[in-house]
Amino acid sequence: MAIIRASNLTYTYPFAEKPAFKNVNLEIERGEFVLLTGPSGCGKTTLCRCFNGLIPHFYGGTLEGEIIVAGLKPSEHAIYEMAQHVGFVFQNPENQLFALTVEKDVAFGLENLGLPRDEIRRRVDWALKVTGIYDLKDRAPFELSGGQQQRVAIASVLAMQPEIIVLDEPTSFLDPLSAKSILEVIHRLNRELNITVILVEHRLDLAARYASRVIVMDEGQIILDEEPRKAFLEEKTKMVGVGIPKVVRLYLLLREDGINLSRVPLSPDEAAESIVEVLESDRG
Amino acid sequence: MSMLDGLRLLDGLRFRNISSPIHKIDPRAKFVYVCALFFVAILFNQIIPLLILFLSQVPLVIIARVKKEWLRLIRGSIFFAALIFAMNVISLYFYGGYPSLASIIEHSLAMTLRFIVLVESFSIFFLTTSPDIFGLSLEQMGIPYEFCFAFTTAIRFVPVLAEETQTIMDAQRARGLELESGGFIKRIRNYIPILIPLIVNAIRRSLELAEAMESRAWGASKKRTNLYALKMGGKDYCFIIISIIIILISIYVWLFIKIPSITQIMQL
Numbered sequence: 155m156a157i158i159r160a161s162n163l164t165y166t167y168p169f170a171e172k173p174a175f176k177n178v179n180l181e182i183e184r185g186e187f188v189l190l191t192g193p194s195g196c197g198k199t200t201l202c203r204c205f206n207g208l209i210p211h212f213y214g215g216t217l218e219g220e221i222i223v224a225g226l227k228p229s230e231h232a233i234y235e236m237a238q239h240v241g242f243v244f245q246n247p248e249n250q251l252f253a254l255t256v257e258k259d260v261a262f263g264l265e266n267l268g269l270p271r272d273e274i275r276r277r278v279d280w281a282l283k284v285t286g287i288y289d290l291k292d293r294a295p296f297e298l299s300g301g302q303q304q305r306v307a308i309a310s311v312l313a314m315q316p317e318i319i320v321l322d323e324p325t326s327f328l329d330p331l332s333a334k335s336i337l338e339v340i341h342r343l344n345r346e347l348n349i350t351v352i353l354v355e356h357r358l359d360l361a362a363r364y365a366s367r368v369i370v371m372d373e374g375q376i377i378l379d380e381e382p383r384k385a386f387l388e389e390k391t392k393m394v395g396v397g398i399p400k401v402v403r404l405y406l407l408l409r410e411d412g413i414n415l416s417r418v419p420l421s422p423d424e425a426a427e428s429i430v431e432v433l434e435s436d437r438g
Numbered sequence: 439m440s441m442l443d444g445l446r447l448l449d450g451l452r453f454r455n456i457s458s459p460i461h462k463i464d465p466r467a468k469f470v471y472v473c474a475l476f477f478v479a480i481l482f483n484q485i486i487p488l489l490i491l492f493l494s495q496v497p498l499v500i501i502a503r504v505k506k507e508w509l510r511l512i513r514g515s516i517f518f519a520a521l522i523f524a525m526n527v528i529s530l531y532f533y534g535g536y537p538s539l540a541s542i543i544e545h546s547l548a549m550t551l552r553f554i555v556l557v558e559s560f561s562i563f564f565l566t567t568s569p570d571i572f573g574l575s576l577e578q579m580g581i582p583y584e585f586c587f588a589f590t591t592a593i594r595f596v597p598v599l600a601e602e603t604q605t606i607m608d609a610q611r612a613r614g615l616e617l618e619s620g621g622f623i624k625r626i627r628n629y630i631p632i633l634i635p636l637i638v639n640a641i642r643r644s645l646e647l648a649e650a651m652e653s654r655a656w657g658a659s660k661k662r663t664n665l666y667a668l669k670m671g672g673k674d675y676c677f678i679i680i681s682i683i684i685i686l687i688s689i690y691v692w693l694f695i696k697i698p699s700i701t702q703i704m705q706l
Binding site: 266294296 | 569587597643646650652660661664
């Protein structure tokens with residue numbers, strides 16, 4: 155059974171004239187790594203807010219249609235109930251860390267749930283180790299780099315052991331190298347812990363290789379829902395101004411020149427591999 | 439004093455994560471100690487006991503390894519100290535009935551020293567108590583968690599806001615805003631283009647914070663656990679007992695020993 159299922163979902167913010175998105179139909183299976191992209195203001199962040207109940211509880215407005223997340227209807231359960239199933243990592247790392255030490259921040263959600271102290275301790279240590287920041291546990295969040303802060307944010311939702319983690323442009327405040335390492339952490343959570351990941355991201359060059367599925371939104375509609383190797387070849391993807399990965403562009407250029415690579419590459423490594431393959435078959 | 443200096447002063451209050459025997463003392467015990475110091479400082483108005491009180495804190499600062507921050511705070515309070523001194527001299531000169539100018543100055547110095555002792559003991563408390571732990575002790579004293587959370591969050595965002603103020607000031611200066619020109623009223627008005635974006639940003643930030651808090655199960659359980667628990671140990675009780683002894687000794691001195699003033703000593 156799908157872990158997230160939305161049918162005919164339409165949402166309008168309070169005081170807004172037209173809906174942020176309209177008639178969205180979506181099914182996401184457990185363990186998928188969904189890359190959600192599209193131009194600014196296309197409704198992708200708004201859609202994510204429906205997954206943990208921020209919409210409608212926090213934002214108000216009118217939500218029509220049906221959505222079921224991890225077997226629950228977000229509109230009928232408080233945000234704190236949804237939070238135990240859906241972790242949410244925001245764009246700005248600075249504004250989602252409250253405590254004065256990293257350890258305390260990771261414990262925040264668990265403390266709110268009122269878990270016993272040794273259980274909190276165990277889960278905090280585990281989450282810190284999985285995200286590779288155990289050594290930072292006594293530091294203050296504001297002393298850390300943006301990449302480290304974002305790891306803390308991920309650890310703090312991970313500690314609550316959610317089935318789904320939603321990340322809303324988690325790398326937009328980061329340099330490319332930290333962005334890459336954050337995406338690798340997310341990839342590991344998906345592969346090793348089988349956590350369903352919904353990643354909103356513009357940096358497709360870095361993110362494409364990890365995704366099992368690409369969803370493109372534009373003007374409040376899902377215009378494309380494909381596996382990554384097909385999604386970036388579609389005209390529609392280019393039309394809305396999504397910057398397709400450079401290696402995919404390389405693939406297309408080579409194809410124009412009559413060189414067909416065996417598959418659509420999603421990372422420079424894959425591209426290099428395919429090109430070597432072509433060169434070797436030429437020689438042979 | 440500009441707004442930025444004010445923020446810098448707050449930055450002086452910022453807790454630094456150092457470990458020392460003083461840091462390890464339970465904040466409640468330290469609070470009792472600070473109260474004892476307050477009591478003694480208010481009890482005496484002669485310069486000699488206040489000086490002893492002032493100097494007796496210095497070893498504590500050195501043990502706590504916060505000398506630099508402490509000196510900065512004392513320096514930061516010089517402006518107010520000078521103000522207090524001047525006010526005392528003026529009012530005692532006109533209304534005091536003191537025999538000589540020397541005794542007026544001595545008494546005013548004592549009042550100034552009293553203020554500095556209060557700042558001193560307060561700063562020792564805040565420089566050696568993590569706001570997290572302080573918040574926790576408030577929580578364990580039965581203050582609702584919402585207030586404790588507001589307190590620690592406010593402290594956590596001081597450096598963030600200081601940085602943001604600097605950025606906004608730079609941005610507005612780059613557009614030709616002059617902060618240090620004109621008379622008093624003009625100077626205050628100069629800060630409006632800085633305050634407005636600062637406030638708008640703060641509101642936006644608080645909304646984002648609220649969203650993040652909600653997403654991390656804020657308010658899920660009425661009985662919230664805390665990762666840490668404070669427990670008073672032998673050391674802490676010792677500290678409280680020392681504080682009580684300080685109070686008793688000073689009451690004894692106050693009642694039975696006549697403290698000479700500097701002017702009297704000089705005359706002998």
